[in-house]
Amino acid sequence: MTFPGQIDIHWSVLAPAIALLVTAAVTLFIALFGRDSRGAAGAALIGVITAGVFTLAQLLSGEANAASFGLRYLGDVPALTLTLVILLGTVAAVLVSWDQLQRGGMEHPEYYPLMLLSALGAVVMASAGDLITLILGLEIMSLPVYALSAWRTRDRQSEEAGMKYFLLGAFGSAILIYGAALVYGAAGSFVYGDVAAALSSGNLTLLATLGGALVLAGLGFKAALAPFHQWAPDVYTGAPTPVVTFMTVVIKIGAFAALLRLATVVFPALQPWLLTALAVMVALTLVVGNFSALMQRGVKRMLAYSSVAHAGYLGLALLATDHGGVAAAAFYLTAYAFMNAGAFAVLSLISDANDHGDDLERFAGLAKRRPWLAAVMTLFMLSLGGIPPLVGFAGKVLVFQAVIDAGYVWLAVLGIATSIVALVYYFRVVAYMYFRESAYEPPAFRSGATQVAIALALAGTLLLGVFPGWWHTLLSAGPRLLAGL
């Protein structure tokens, strides 16, 4: 590995990450000395929005192709756009937490700082141009979330979720780090572009392939691709709903951002069977995620499995990075962030303070009791199911188009077939809300902040669904990826 003589630092590229870091520190003090958690939440929001402004300024300034530390920390279009979506997801999670922490007796001062740190990790992952930066980002992202999933103290399920996530997560990280070490051994570099160049020039050894496979497995774990998805349903079910809102959106984006870069730059330089393995993983994820979701009675658990299924649709785009797959995946992640955060925000208003009571019966007759909430939830469900003209449909079309272009017609057919299954379980929620009468009157919880989150998610679901063009154009702009190509 050769260090550049003088370390080049583009502060504008680093600005969003630094803003998040500073905010996390400031928020911790506010939370320690504040009366309740609202002040910290407000500070967190301000910090996230600041980071968003930095990102947007960079994206619109036209110099969207800077990098720092050689090509180790990138500020290209995918990095910046995905950073924006990560920040959006964080805003949604903070807003959902705003009233829920108090309601659930979870007001500990570390909550928002941890969430911000985790978002920072995801941003670093999205911007990573080499394996070391990737691992750093992954750990910054994961460690706070292990704690957050066990946030509901004295709750067996929540503690189990945290423990399970930690053990399996540590295992996944270890595999990834081992893989990265092997790749370094084979290629002599951590930087994606250099690795690809070294491997293409005839240095393709068993060592490199094994390393690539381990990296894929490690990231597959974070992205919840089958067969590494087992933790996801249990953790998502046990963790507090605001935390799950954060995890399903932000963690997923972080993991897929990293996978996207690797699938574009590094994997094609390795043995072709690695891509076949990825295709099989994706197929398996589609089938397992969708059919498991179909079996669930609890809406939260259904959404947990459905998030596994969505990892499968995103995985389709990974296989088509040469055919518009990068923009398709980024669009799909945006879509997923909006509609999924919206669905969990609605869920947090409907279930009990301890997150129980999320079964389908709880939704019966919701259309009568809270017509607007039911209407909004219907839109989120239909969007997740891929019904036009909502954003989920545009995402699916882009992904399927990319994967058909890339020649994986069988995967597209499988994806469509499993989408039929998906629509059945999403529509079941709608059917309960509209077509059934409730047997009892569950407690109604209202929260202004959560409503703001829902409004934000709804605006994204509708506007990006009806006008998908501009965002997709933005995502497709510029050179494909920096990463040394």
Add this chain to the structure above:
Amino acid sequence: MIVVPLVAAALVVLARRVLPLARVLAVAGAVATLVLAIFLPGTRPLDLTWLPGIGVSFSLDGNGAGSVLTFAAALMMIPAVLVATTRVASGAAGFAALLLVALGGLNGIFLAKDLVLFYVFWEATLIPGLLLLGIWGGERRREATVKYLVYAVTGSFFMLISILAVKALSGAASFHVIDLMLAAPELPVATQTWLFVGLAIGMAVKLPIWPLHSWLVDLNEQNHPSGAADVLGSLYKVGAFGFFAWGLPLLPAGALRVAPILLALSAVTALYGAFGAIGSNHLKRFLAYGSLSHMGIIGVGVFGMHLAGMSGAMYFLAAQMVSTGGLFLIVGMLYHRRRSLYLADYGGLAKAAPALAALTLFLIFTFIGVPGLSNFPGEFMSLLGAFQTSPWPAAIATLTVIAAGVYGVNLYQRLFQGRSEAVVKDLDALEMYVLLPVIVGVLLFGLMPAPHLQRIESQSQLAELQLERAAAAPGGITLSDVGGAR
């Protein structure tokens, strides 16, 4: 065309607490759409970028067969929203709003000139229908909803795969109809056949043809008894239009391979529907089967792939929206009087309600295709066209015309003739207003087919041209071969 009904729907929802206002807004929205539909032909096509990254544009064109269908749809939406806002007990404004949303979606289906956009509207229009059925439907509405959802979505998702693959495989510049029509027919016959089968699954469900029809009967039976939702049902039979506007011209070689099978199925559907109608004792099932029979004839017209047959089928499609929708509204009125949908509970109504009886007879005559009324020209041309290329299926389908006479007259007898002491109100002013657009539509489509047919014809010629070219290609099958093989 699309925005007006949607805006009207939003206004209706906002005015839901003041029902009379909501009613006025809903009717005004439908009337405004109708006025737009009348002035649509001759306007310039709309072409906006939508998702340029993969070549999807927001392209609409008000010329061609679609404009006739939008006219019929908007016309029928007027009585439908009127009935919805007067005869639906709870949530009437929501009911009318969903109808208007569906109208916007239908207009999109009929006018879209971009294949993905077409799909967007095709799929989006499903949702209002589902909600109408699920919220306001009868006792077994949940089963009917699930059945409808699974049939429709399974079909249309396969359609989506074909849609996305057409462009990827043919290398067309975009999803716009012109680009696709240039590129897609160049695909090898085997590829075209598979793509066409994918499209056909989606479109056949919504044609509908046997054996993919069973959702229709349940849907109509379980829908709200006022008949307003069934009007939407009769408007949403867009499968034949899909074949006509997209399937045949884009994939002509595939169509030539597969059409004989679909033609035979259509003939079976026509006959099956007619016998189903003769055998049913439930008013809505009766109409569902009768309309299924019409759909079979439309299928025969389209898959006969003869110019006159295709034009006739599209004309019939528009005409049946009016006649079938009108009869569903009549059924709603009957239900309003007797609270039953079973034929056995009726009889002898003609004495007490002569105007109702007369108008019903008028619509039944229309339904069974009496000359001079709206269904006749289309039905006649569909069969005539099919006879030119494939006489046998056409002959089978023609049998249904006789069967239609049987079930039509039978229906009238069992409803209105015979002895009955029951006191039944005749038509009231509201119902007159409801039926007025229906009667106008029936007479207009029956007596003045020429202007509408001209517009359809221009598009049929295009489809015919594409088919001829595919047939003339070396190794292709010719139209006369298709007919001769039968």
